[in-house]
Amino acid sequence: MNTDTTVLISGAGIAGPSLAYWLARRGFTVTVVEQAPRLRDSGGAVDFRGVQLDVLRRMGILETVRAAETAMGAEVVIDAEGRPLVELPSEFFSGEVEIERGDLARILYDLTRDDVEYVFGDTVTSLTEAADGVDVTFGRGAPRRFGLVVGADGMHSVVRRLAFGDEADHRRDMGYCYAGFTGPNHLGLDHSGVIYNVPGRGVLVSSSRDTSRAGVGLVFAAPGLEYDRHDREQQKRIVAEAFAGAGWRTPELIALLEQADDLYFDTLSQIHLDSWSRGRTVLLGDAAWCAGPGGSGTGLAMIGAYILAGELALASGDFRTAFARYEEQVRPGARTGQKQAKGAGPFLAPPTAARIRRRNRVYRMLSSRLGAGLFRRMAAGAANAVPVKDYPEPVALAGRS
Template sequence: MNILISGASVAGPALAYWLHRQGHRVTVVERAPAPRDSGYAVDFRGRAFEVLEGMGILEEVRGHDTRMRGTDLVDAEGRVTGELPAEAFAGELEVPKRDLTRILHRVTEGDVRYVFGDSISALTQDGTGVRVEFENHEPAEYDLVVGADGVYSTVRRLAFGPHTDHVRHLGMSGVGFTTANHLGLDRRGVLHSAPGRAIYLFSAAEPDRMTVSLSFATDSPQLDLLDRATQEELVRTAFADFGWEVPRLLKEMGEAEDLLFSSACQVEMDRWSTGRVVLVGDAGYCAAPSSGMGTSQALIGAHDLARRLAEHDGDLAGLTAAFAAHERELRPYVADNQRHGREAVKMLGG
């Protein structure tokens, strides 16, 4: 089959790897101008290790282990009151996301056609194929289109309807950024949580840098669409009464070049496919960053989808059967991860 995948983060390249091995022609389109060099640490649990091993990259990925050593729980004055084991945030293995993205791109770029700096603008499908229009390239026909383009997936919006129909806000928003490691954290984290607010600081792969997460209770994911100045003001208001390191962190927030504002949310859908269009990873079933399962779920979902496609013909009936079998197998796993994601948000003050 001639297959188009939208999204070149984790799920997209992983799926492209398996589909190419099955003999399909694969194109990956990505809005970013090059492989993304952003994101913080990602972790792996359970069957994700089998997928990495099958791709021949497990040991290379292990070589980027952040080797986190746990997280101190602190009160509002920064006094240690308890400890969480490394596995609570880092899973069985944690690596910087940019390293994983780079590895996945490297092992596929010789076999898969990558188109950076473009995005899908329209989809029209019938029983025999999908006509895809792009923002910057000429239209093309594909046998299958896969949305692996994240929570606010363009493919999902075009094929299934607006984001508001599928994105469930979990009641927490916040910012993440990096700054100088002035706490001297050594592969360790610090967490303070209070009703409606949470502060998480850690230093891992770069000993001179510290990652900062400031989260607070909100009632709308639309805050993600506001301008940076407004988002920063929301954070300052939420943490205005905090002492300890917070005043300094709020000042550094305004100077950060890598600031990212996001809302904790999940993607809930009755089905992950329609005709010759299917979703994988966060686009179809995001479990929220708080679940700690996003990367593992993306890798496992991509592998399982490819396996099911290999068991059926490429006509519409075969694709429909493959998608149905894929959902029957993966949905219990996704439901469990999403439950953990909701519970973790509550633990962090949501």
């Protein structure tokens, strides 16, 4: 049995560095390749609940995450005049701990950079499996051989495409799109947010730690939309056209979009695969099971990283057994997340005025004392869908005191 412990991870977001941390602590030699020229410091907030916090604690970063948490308060659903309709408590969107994705990425990078090789501004271009490793070519760097390859490179995973085939064969679009960016906090929000809807469109604006800036999220129905993922100007036009005449202060937000340099734009989609591994290549996080908003994606990706590294260490080179045990444990949580997130589009941007009113009634129920308990049980069930078991104590990293 091959005992090569060199691992290539594609993707330096959250899942990749989380896996790199645990692999390095278990004696693996890890390289992380990231297409972006530098660490991505943008993205919306991510939250953790239940046993997901246990993984942060095991990594020794829970208090660091808490120190950088958004400390978001309530979010308020408003009408076209800006009048409040229903107030949602912070735990509804923010969980037990919430942090900006960019802040979490930085924490994970700082945690691992002394013990893991990071290569920015490059990407995998081919994978050729041999009996004792995977020969990998890159867009810029020289070819290299690794014992294992991990695709932790998101919904549009390059590794998945190379090892499993075209993305279209595995992606299920839910008929909605999401655009997110930051801009000046013209609404004067202070650790709070507002939600505004017209049929088929949703506007979410919030501001937390930096009250001079606001995060804007725009969700809209767009069945069958085709667009160029690399054409930001086209994406801005699509969003502006989708929200034309939306009312409230939406025109001001669309005007801010024109100047935004951190636009995130994509469909609300899920990834469904019969298997997350093929030979010496395995997928993690959104590359394997992307669920969409409300699917506990970040927390589950970090739990998956912990389990994958633990099983690889236990298997002593039998990567096929390790991959199978990892998938056996994590897939039930991925299914739960996908089921939970399946209706995210219609919930965030209900298609009719009647559906908006119905959704708001659900919000009122969930924000009541009785409903809050129900929501906590539902949220805890999803967050705790994958138990976090103990693995043999890993070694200390060279880069850690």
